[in-house]
Amino acid sequence: MQVNLATKLLRANRDVAAENRERLRKHGIVAVNLISSPGAGKTTLLERTVEALKDKIPMAVIEGDQYTALDGERIERFGVPVVQINTPGGCHLDAGMIATALDSLDLENLRLLIIENVGNLICPAEFDLGEGFKVGVLSVTEGNDKPKKYPVIFQDAQAAIINKVDLLPYVNFSLEHAVQDLQEINPGLKVIPASATRQDGLEEWFNWLLEQM
Amino acid sequence: MHELAIVEDLMNTVVQSAQEHKLQRVKSIKIVVGKKTAALPDSLMFCFEALSPETILAGASLEIEETPGRELYVEYYDAE
Numbered sequence: 001m002q003v004n005l006a007t008k009l010l011r012a013n014r015d016v017a018a019e020n021r022e023r024l025r026k027h028g029i030v031a032v033n034l035i036s037s038p039g040a041g042k043t044t045l046l047e048r049t050v051e052a053l054k055d056k057i058p059m060a061v062i063e064g065d066q067y068t069a070l071d072g073e074r075i076e077r078f079g080v081p082v083v084q085i086n087t088p089g090g091c092h093l094d095a096g097m098i099a100t101a102l103d104s105l106d107l108e109n110l111r112l113l114i115i116e117n118v119g120n121l122i123c124p125a126e127f128d129l130g131e132g133f134k135v136g137v138l139s140v141t142e143g144n145d146k147p148k149k150y151p152v153i154f155q156d157a158q159a160a161i162i163n164k165v166d167l168l169p170y171v172n173f174s175l176e177h178a179v180q181d182l183q184e185i186n187p188g189l190k191v192i193p194a195s196a197t198r199q200d201g202l203e204e205w206f207n208w209l210l211e212q213m
Numbered sequence: 214m215h216e217l218a219i220v221e222d223l224m225n226t227v228v229q230s231a232q233e234h235k236l237q238r239v240k241s242i243k244i245v246v247g248k249k250t251a252a253l254p255d256s257l258m259f260c261f262e263a264l265s266p267e268t269i270l271a272g273a274s275l276e277i278e279e280t281p282g283r284e285l286y287v288e289y290y291d292a293e
Contacts, residue, residue, distance in 0.1 A: 001293065003230055007287045009219050009223055010222055010285060126252075152251065
């Protein structure tokens with residue numbers, strides 16, 4: 001016999017994500033899901049962000065990484081609560097991992113939660129974590145064809161940071177084309193060119209982030 | 214690599230439904246996968262072949278319809 005289902009897959013993840021979203025909303029916490037390929041500079045950006053905003057707004061960080069606690073240790077030095085999640089061999093964080101991480105955070109006293117996803121432009125786009133919004137990070141060393149090659153993440157994101165603009169003189173990357181492509185993929189996307197190491201463009205990012213609170 | 218999670222969920226969904234209908238053996242499954250989910254049909258097939266033996270899905274054929282969007286669902290399965 002044929003059984004018609006029309007059952008959506010990965011719905012278990014979506015259900016848990018919805019619970020996370022409700023839990024965060026109840027506590028008035030804005031959660032950001034930070035996504036990029038490996039080496040785009042998410043952690044450096046996060047270090048600068050934590051450094052600049054931790055005294056203005058109570059914040060915590062969830063760090064996703066396949067094997068190490070290196071990123072968590074980098075953020076912990078700034079004295080904000082950090083939960084490290086390791087996904088041995090796994091390519092993305094899922095909503096269940098975030099639910100567990102939320103258990104170990106003092107949600108009563110938080111306003112901003114930044115989740116650094118596992119470095120990967122593809123899989124994390126398919127897994128809702130219950131975040132308020134996604135932010136994509138693209139670095140100029142990756143080439144400006146990446147938004148078109150990996151459109152889903154930039155379609156879903158509310159902001160995209162084009163990182164490492166200090167390296168523009170040395171790489172084959174057209175900032176103009178990248179911005180154009182990003183805005184074609186997602187007309188409402190806030191695009192911020194920045195250099196996390198040189199601290200260029202970061203004020204615009206901090207201000208935009210604070211406006212979302 | 215999220216294909217593995219998709220196939221695990223697919224298998225759980227079908228096994229659970231088949232048990233509810235008291236069906237013993239699944240012969241075929243049809244799923245719809247949008248290109249924008251970035252799930253590769255070959256990888257889905259590989260994961261299915263790796264995970265299905267020793268379940269009631271053993272030997273079942275998996276049909277994958279590709280669509281342009283973000284669809285991701287089990288359309289139907291055939292079982293006895």
